[in-house]
Amino acid sequence: MNAGDTAWVLASSALVALMTPGLAFLYGGMTRAKSVLNMMMMSFGALALVGVLWVTVGYSMSFGADLGGGIVGNPLEAFGLESLLATGEDTPLVGTVPELAFAAFQGTFAIVTVALVSGAIADRAKFGSWMVFAGLFAVLVYFPVAHWVFDASTDAAGAFAGGWLNGLGLIDFAGGTVVEVNAGAAGLALALVLGKRKGFGKDPNHRPHNLPFVMLGAALLWFGWFGFNAGSALAADGVAGFAWINTLVAPCAAILGWLLIEKRRDGHATSFGAASGAVAGLVAITPSCAALTPLWSVVLGFVAGAVCALAVGLKYRFGYDDSLDVVGVHLVGGIVGTLFIGLAASPEAPSGGQGLFYGGGLDLLTVQAIGVVAVMVYSFAVSLVLALAIKATLGFRVSxxxxxxxxxxxxxxxxxxxxxxxxxxxxxxxxxxxxxxxxxxxxxxxxxxxxxxxxxxxxxx
Incomplete structure (x- = not known):
């Protein structure tokens, strides 16, 4: 066990934990004044519920012994985290940090992912029904997908025994598929089931009611995201520094990309656009922060900011009411960031991939595309079934x-x-x-x- 690495992982866990209250401010500011508390409560509700589920079965399902095929871990292996509580020389380790610290770090990822989904159904969802969905989504979608991508376990003989996408060679350093694509696909399913808000596309009162809240929320998310990405190195080393600098520059470039599109399209560069661009850049760099050089991270950020600025308008063209642009920013940004690895991953970067631009051909891009499609289809399908079941039984939308x-x-x-x-x-x-x-x-x-x-x-x- 290394004390410096452990301190960094614990500090990163606290940073990521801050992201969910930050998200509450971002989402709360984006809604109407008469819905802000409900919106913030959906984030805090997810924090409370998923935190408990993680300690009971979530960690085991995500990182426990694989039950076969790289699909899910044994939910009872570390039930209540009891098996991780040994101290001293018997402390279980992940790398050079206590496994209990690793479990705490990963638990904050699960919490913020579920909270992200709520942005698609602002202004019209029952809180109780949302909580039911949040719990089921965590157990049936997030925990298995985290196992697919993040679990790189080996058996006693040293053979790979982790998640199937990890074994396939998918590069996703901090959760572009697990967090962003996953949440975006689920948000789309919920938006379709709940339907449009009254006055969608026509009522000017659907605009953000508190832009200072939006800016504060984006700032807190960016601050927490340094723990999200750099903390995924699980060590206070050069890999963490590599991810950290990319987490700085990609959102900077994304703000510029978003504002350029906004200025050309609408004639104004807005504070709301700057906040949205920063989040889009953070989303895109999440899977690729250890795979791209800083210059390529700037390119990715600019592209992600511009593409997401255009993508948020898709809901008006196709008629789905993704209230706070979970699809346009998180799903689209996650796809862009994950696929960009297949193009520009540098062999000299910590992740070690070789993208098309570095002579690697289409092999890595193909694997990245498989990861995106698998997570997107699975999350959307299960979320759609869950939402329809809740709608038919408890009712999902308020009167x-x-x-x-x-x-x-x-x-x-x-x-x-x-x-x-x-x-x-x-x-x-x-x-x-x-x-x-x-x-x-x-x-x-x-x-x-x-x-x-x-x-x-x-x-x-």
Whole structure:
């Protein structure tokens, strides 16, 4: 065990853990004022639920002994992480760090991936139904896919015994397929099942309500992403430094690419575009941060920023309501970043791949494409079945009335903002005030608000 490596992995785990609250701010700022708390709660709900699932069966399913075919690990092998608790000379290690620290690091990946999916269904989803989906998605999709890609275990004889995509030679250093493509495909499935928001494509009130929140969220994500990528080296060494610098420059270039498209298309370079471009660059560099030289990372970032800026408009062309562009940024960005490895992977980089531009032919690009397609199809198919089952049993979408006045009040009996000196919870102001910005006033307003909140909660249920 190396103390420096262990400290770096623990610090990286904390950085990645911060990404989920950062995502809550990003997503919360992107929604309407009457839905911000619900949106943030979906991230915090995923954090709470997936954290528990990870300790019980998630780590074992992702990194336990393979049950055959490289599909999934034994869910009971490290149930409750009991087998990882030994200390001193008996401490189980992954590389030079305690396996318990490795489990903590990987658990934060599972949490943020599930939270990412929620952005596709902003303004219209029942919180309880989302939590059911989040738990099932983690168990049936994320944990197996993490095993496919991340598990590089060997058996007692030294033969490979990990996930099938890892064995195939897929390069995905920090989760372009496991996190980004996975979440994007699931988000698309949910968006199709829940349908469009009222006024989709027409109502200007669907624009982000709090751009400072969006900028703050993007900044927190970028900060946490250094742990996400550089921490995946599992050591405080040159590989971590290599991934770190690429995690810096790719989003920088992506901001420029996004803003250039935005300026040419709309006539304005916006703060929202800058935040979105940064996230697009981070998404794209995630699988490739240890496979590309810094200059190629700049090229990838610029391309990803431009492509994702164009891709977010696909929902209007094809008619699916991906509320916060999970598909346009995370699915498309993840695909671009993963496939770009097949083109520009440098043999001198830590991942050791040889892309087409370095004389490697189409072999690596083919493997990367197989990984993208396999994860995308599996995630979309299972998520679609889960969403349809929840819709048929529990119901997934709130009532039209609840959507109109806001899911914050209807589902959580809270509102994010106070008007006219009124409070911010327990029916803080009349639902009409939530819809058009007019605060409740006059004698008996509090009683009417409480009654309205109860009525809307009943309708939502």
């Amino acid at each position: 039209g009335e609840a959507e109109e006045v806001g899911v914050d009040l209807a589902i959580h009996a809270e509102t994010a903002y106070a008007y006219g000196g009124l409070g911010s919870s327990g029916g803080a102001f009349h639902p009409l005030g939530l819809a058009d910005g007019t605060p409740a006033a006059g004698p008996g307003a509090g009683e009417r608000e409480a009654s309205d909140a109860e009525e809307l909660a009943g309708a939502a249920r």
